[in-house]
Amino acid sequence: MTREKPKIAFYWCASCGGCEEAVVDVAEQILDVVAAADIVFWPVALDFKRSDVEQMPDGSILATFLNGAIRTSEQEEMAGLLRRKSKYLVAFGSCSHLGGIPGLANFFTRESILQAVYFDAPTTENPDRVMPGLPLNDRHGELTLPYFSDRVRSLDQVVEVDYYVPGCPPQPKIVTRAVLTLLGEHPPTKGSVLAPDEALCTECPRKDSKPDKIALKAFRRPQEIQIDETQCLLAQGLLCLGPATRAGCEARCVEGNMPCTGCCGAPGRVREQGAKALSAIASLIDSQDESEIDQILATIPDPAGTFYRYSLPASLIHNKRGV
Amino acid sequence: MPDGTMPVQKISRQSAGKANDPYPGRRVTIDPVTRLEGHGKIEVFLDDAGEVDRAYFQVPELRGFEKFVQGRPVEEMPQITSRICGVCPTAHHMAATKALDAVYHVTPPETAKKIREIVYSAFMVEDHSLHFYYLGGPDFVLGPDAPAAQRNILGVIEAVGIENAKKVISMRRRLRNLITLVGGKPVHPVFGLPGGVAKRFTVEMQSQFQAVAEDAVAFATFTLDLFDDIVLNNRAYLDLITGDDYSHRTFCMGMVDDANRVNFYDGQIRVVTPEGKEWKKFKANDYASVIAEHVEPWSYAKFCYLKPLGWKGFTDGDDTSIYSVAPLARLNAADGMATPLAQKEYERFFAKLGGKPVHHTLANHWARLIELLYAAERMRELAADSQLLEPEYRTLPTATPTEGVGVVEAPRGTLIHHYQTDEHGLVQRANLIVATQNNAARIAMSVDKAAKGLIHRGEVPAGVLNKIEMAFRAYDPCNACATHALPGSMPLVLTVRNRQGQLLASLTRNSDGHILKCIQ
Numbered sequence: 001m002t003r004e005k006p007k008i009a010f011y012w013c014a015s016c017g018g019c020e021e022a023v024v025d026v027a028e029q030i031l032d033v034v035a036a037a038d039i040v041f042w043p044v045a046l047d048f049k050r051s052d053v054e055q056m057p058d059g060s061i062l063a064t065f066l067n068g069a070i071r072t073s074e075q076e077e078m079a080g081l082l083r084r085k086s087k088y089l090v091a092f093g094s095c096s097h098l099g100g101i102p103g104l105a106n107f108f109t110r111e112s113i114l115q116a117v118y119f120d121a122p123t124t125e126n127p128d129r130v131m132p133g134l135p136l137n138d139r140h141g142e143l144t145l146p147y148f149s150d151r152v153r154s155l156d157q158v159v160e161v162d163y164y165v166p167g168c169p170p171q172p173k174i175v176t177r178a179v180l181t182l183l184g185e186h187p188p189t190k191g192s193v194l195a196p197d198e199a200l201c202t203e204c205p206r207k208d209s210k211p212d213k214i215a216l217k218a219f220r221r222p223q224e225i226q227i228d229e230t231q232c233l234l235a236q237g238l239l240c241l242g243p244a245t246r247a248g249c250e251a252r253c254v255e256g257n258m259p260c261t262g263c264c265g266a267p268g269r270v271r272e273q274g275a276k277a278l279s280a281i282a283s284l285i286d287s288q289d290e291s292e293i294d295q296i297l298a299t300i301p302d303p304a305g306t307f308y309r310y311s312l313p314a315s316l317i318h319n320k321r322g323v
Numbered sequence: 324m325p326d327g328t329m330p331v332q333k334i335s336r337q338s339a340g341k342a343n344d345p346y347p348g349r350r351v352t353i354d355p356v357t358r359l360e361g362h363g364k365i366e367v368f369l370d371d372a373g374e375v376d377r378a379y380f381q382v383p384e385l386r387g388f389e390k391f392v393q394g395r396p397v398e399e400m401p402q403i404t405s406r407i408c409g410v411c412p413t414a415h416h417m418a419a420t421k422a423l424d425a426v427y428h429v430t431p432p433e434t435a436k437k438i439r440e441i442v443y444s445a446f447m448v449e450d451h452s453l454h455f456y457y458l459g460g461p462d463f464v465l466g467p468d469a470p471a472a473q474r475n476i477l478g479v480i481e482a483v484g485i486e487n488a489k490k491v492i493s494m495r496r497r498l499r500n501l502i503t504l505v506g507g508k509p510v511h512p513v514f515g516l517p518g519g520v521a522k523r524f525t526v527e528m529q530s531q532f533q534a535v536a537e538d539a540v541a542f543a544t545f546t547l548d549l550f551d552d553i554v555l556n557n558r559a560y561l562d563l564i565t566g567d568d569y570s571h572r573t574f575c576m577g578m579v580d581d582a583n584r585v586n587f588y589d590g591q592i593r594v595v596t597p598e599g600k601e602w603k604k605f606k607a608n609d610y611a612s613v614i615a616e617h618v619e620p621w622s623y624a625k626f627c628y629l630k631p632l633g634w635k636g637f638t639d640g641d642d643t644s645i646y647s648v649a650p651l652a653r654l655n656a657a658d659g660m661a662t663p664l665a666q667k668e669y670e671r672f673f674a675k676l677g678g679k680p681v682h683h684t685l686a687n688h689w690a691r692l693i694e695l696l697y698a699a700e701r702m703r704e705l706a707a708d709s710q711l712l713e714p715e716y717r718t719l720p721t722a723t724p725t726e727g728v729g730v731v732e733a734p735r736g737t738l739i740h741h742y743q744t745d746e747h748g749l750v751q752r753a754n755l756i757v758a759t760q761n762n763a764a765r766i767a768m769s770v771d772k773a774a775k776g777l778i779h780r781g782e783v784p785a786g787v788l789n790k791i792e793m794a795f796r797a798y799d800p801c802n803a804c805a806t807h808a809l810p811g812s813m814p815l816v817l818t819v820r821n822r823q824g825q826l827l828a829s830l831t832r833n834s835d836g837h838i839l840k841c842i843q
Binding site: 014015016017018019020021022025100101102104105107108112113114116117118121122123124125126130131132133134145148168169171221222223224225226227229252253254255256257258261301302305306 | 756
C-alpha cells in the first residue's frame with residue numbers, strides 16, 4: 001500500500017535571501033525528510049507558479065514555510081493564497097515572525113526613506129528630483145514599479161499563522177526539528193514557536209559564569225571593553241538580550257563572543273520582547289537613586305532600536321502608535 | 324496585469340528551445356507574475372518596424388537601509404547591514420567593520436587584519452564557487468544551447484560526475500564552517516568590531532583553516548581545468564565570449580595593493596580608462612569625489628558613474644562616464660595577482676583574450692575563477708601565518724567617533740560603506756555604494772544591446788531570453804544589494820511591447836532557469 005506523500009512549500013517575501021541559504025544549509029541533513037515529502041512550490045528552486053498553487057485544493061499543502069516580511073500588496077496576496085492552500089502556515093525566520101531588521105524602517109515614514117535615498121544621499125546627483133516609482137508620462141508610460149508601501153508587517157499581521165520558526169536566519173537544528181515535527185504524528189499546539197520555550201541563557205555555554213545577582217553601575221558597548229571569552233556577557237555589562245530571548249540557536253552570537261541581539265523573539269509567556277528586554281536589563285541596575293538610575297540608563301545608546309531590533313513591526317508599542 | 328481568466332500555458336526550457344514559437348496561433352495569457360519584488364524585470368519597447376527601440380532593466384524593490392540605520396549605535400552596523408543580503412553578508416559585515424575603524428580613528432593590530440582577511444578569503448572562495456557551479460557556469464558547462472531543463476546545477480552535476488559534484492558541495496560546507504568558527508554563524512556573522520575582531524584565533528582554528536585552504540587551492544585549480552576543457556578548448560564558446568554582442572568599452576574599477584595587484588580586503592581603489600590606462604587611484608575616503616549616483620524614474624536601483632566626467636547617459640566607448648566592477652573589471656584595473664598560481668592564470672587570461680583590457684562581459688566567468696584561485700592561495704598563505712594567534716587582536720578605540728568610510732571588494736564588486744555619527748557614536752547619516760549598483764548602468768546597456776541584437780521585425784525567438792540573461796548573468800548581479808532590497812537571487816521577467824505600450828509577449832524565468840512563456 002502506498003501512502004501519498006505529504007506536500008510542503010517554501011516561499012519568500014521581503015527577505016535578504018539568508019533564510020533560503022539556511023534551508024540549503026540543512027538540505028543534506030534533511031534529505032530523508034525531503035524524500036518523504038513532495039515540495040510543491042519553491043520559487044527559488046523549482047518551476048511551480050502561482051497558478052499551480054491556485055489550482056490546488058484548499059488545505060492540500062501540509063505545511064508552507066514563508067520567510068520575509070510583508071511590504072507590498074502582492075506579498076499580501078501570496079500570503080493569503082498560501083494560507084488557504086496550506087494546513088499549516090509557518091512563519092519562517094525573524095522577518096516573517098516579527099518583522100525583522102528591515103522592520104526598523106517603521107521608525108520612519110515612507111516619504112522620509114525615499115527622500116534620504118534619492119535626494120539626500122551624499123553621492124546622489126539628482127538635479128531634476130527624479131523619484132522612482134511615480135507613473136511615467138512619456139511614451140513609455142507602461143513602465144511602472146511596484147508601490148513602496150507605508151510600513152513593514154509581520155506575517156501574522158496579514159494572515160493567520162499556525163507556527164513560527166524563529167531566528168535570523170533560523171539555525172540548522174531548529175529548522176530540522178521544525179520540519180520533522182510538522183511531518184510527524186503529533187503536531188504541536190497551534191500558535192507555537194517551534195523552538196525551546198525557555199530563555200537563551202538556559203542553553204548558553206557561559207551560563208555557569210552568570211552570577212545569581214548582576215549589579216551594574218553602567219552598561220558597556222562592545223567597543224569599550226576587552227570582551228572576556230568565557231564570562232557571562234551581561235555580567236560584563238554588555239547588553240546581551242539572552243534573558244528576554246528564546247533559546248534554540250545554541251547562542252551562536254555568544255559563540256562569536258558578541259551579545260545576543262534577540263533574533264529568536266521572546267519565550268512564549270512574554271508578549272512584548274522589547275518590554276521584557278528592557279525590564280530584564282533595568283533589573284540589573286545597581287542603584288536606588290533616581291538620578292543615578294537615569295545616568296545608568298543613559299549608557300544604553302538606542303533602547304528602542306536595541307530592544308526592538310527584530311520585533312518593531314510586531315510590537316504593541318508600534319501598533320499603538322498606529323504608524 | 325492580465326486578469327487570469329485565460330488558460331495558463333507553461334513550457335519548460337526544453338520546449339522553449341526547440342522552436343521559435345512553440346504555440347503558434349494560440350493565445351496564452353500571463354501567469355500573474357509572482358514575486359515581482361524579487362524579480363529583475365526587463366521591458367523591451369519595439370518601434371513600428373518591430374525593431375527594439377529600447378530595453379529597460381528594472382529593479383523593482385527598495386528597503387531603505389540608509390534611512391533606518393539613523394539613530395542606531397554605529398557598532399551595530401556590521402550586523403545590521405549584513406541583512407542587506409543573506410548571500411554576501413560577510414562582504415557587508417567587513418565593509419561596515421572597516422568603516423568603524425575609520426569612524427573611531429583606530430588602526431587594528433596586524434593580527435586582527437589577518438583574522439579578518441582569512442575569513443574574508445574563505446567567504447570569497449565560497450561565493451565565487453557558488454556562482455560558477457550554481458548560477459553562471461551551467462551556460463558553459465552545458466552550453467548556451469543545451470536543453471534548458473538541463474542547464475542548471477543538476478545538469479552540472481551530471482556533466483562533471485557525482486564525485487566532483489560532492490567536492491563542490493563539501494567545499495561549500497567546510498568553508499561555511501570556517502566562517503562559523505570565527506563569526507558565530509555563516510549567515511550574518513558577528514566578529515567585526517572597531518579596531519579588531521571579537522575573539523581570539525586559536526590553534527585549532529588555524530589547523531582547520533590550513534586543511535581547508537590546501538583543499539581549496541586544489542579545488543580552484545580543478546575548476547580552472549574544467550573551464551579549460553569545456554570552454555576554452557571549444558571554439559564556439561570562445562567566439563561567444565569574444566563576440567561584439569557581449570562587449571562594452573567602459574572604465575574599470577577595482578581595489579589594488581601597493582604594487583597594483585588585486586586585493587579584496589584592503590588597498591586603494593584604481594580606475595582605468597577604456598584603453599586600460601590608469602585614470603585615477605584614490606583612497607576610500609575620497610570616493611565621493613569620484614563616484615556619483617544617477618536616478619532614473621524606472622528603477623529603484625541608482626546608477627553609478629564617474630563624477631568628474633558627469634552623467635552622459637547609457638553610453639559606452641569614447642564618451643562614456645560609466646565604469647564596471649567585479650572580477651573582469653578588477654583584473655583590468657590591476658597589474659597582476661599577488662599569488663603565484665593566480666598570476667600565471669592572469670597572464671594566460673590576457674594573452675588568450677588579446678591583451679589588456681578585456682571588455683568582453685562573458686570573460687567575467689574566467690576572471691571569477693582566477694580570483695577564486697587567488698582567494699584560495701591567499702587563504703593558504705594567511706593560514707600558515709603564526710601572527711594570527713597573537714593575543715593582540717583588538718585595539719580599543721579611545722577617540723571620539725566622527726565619520727568614516729570602509730571599502731572592500733565584494734564578490735560582485737567594490738563595496739563602500741560611509742557613516743557619520745554624533746559624538747556618542749549614533750549614526751546620523753549613512754551612504755552605501757553597493758557592488759552591483761556600480762555595475763547597474765553597464766548591465767542596463769548589456770541588456771539593451773543584447774535585445775537589439777536578438778529581436779528583429781517584432782519576432783521574439785524562443786532562445787532570446789537565455790541570450791539576454793547571459794548578458795547580465797556574467798556580472799553575477801545581486802539586486803538585493805543593488806537596492807539594499809531583496810532577494811539575493813534573481814528570477815526574471817521579460818515583456819515586449821509595441822510603441823503604444825501594448826503587450827506583445829512575456830517570458831518569465833524562475834531562478835532555477837525554467838521559463839514560462841506567454842504570448843498575448
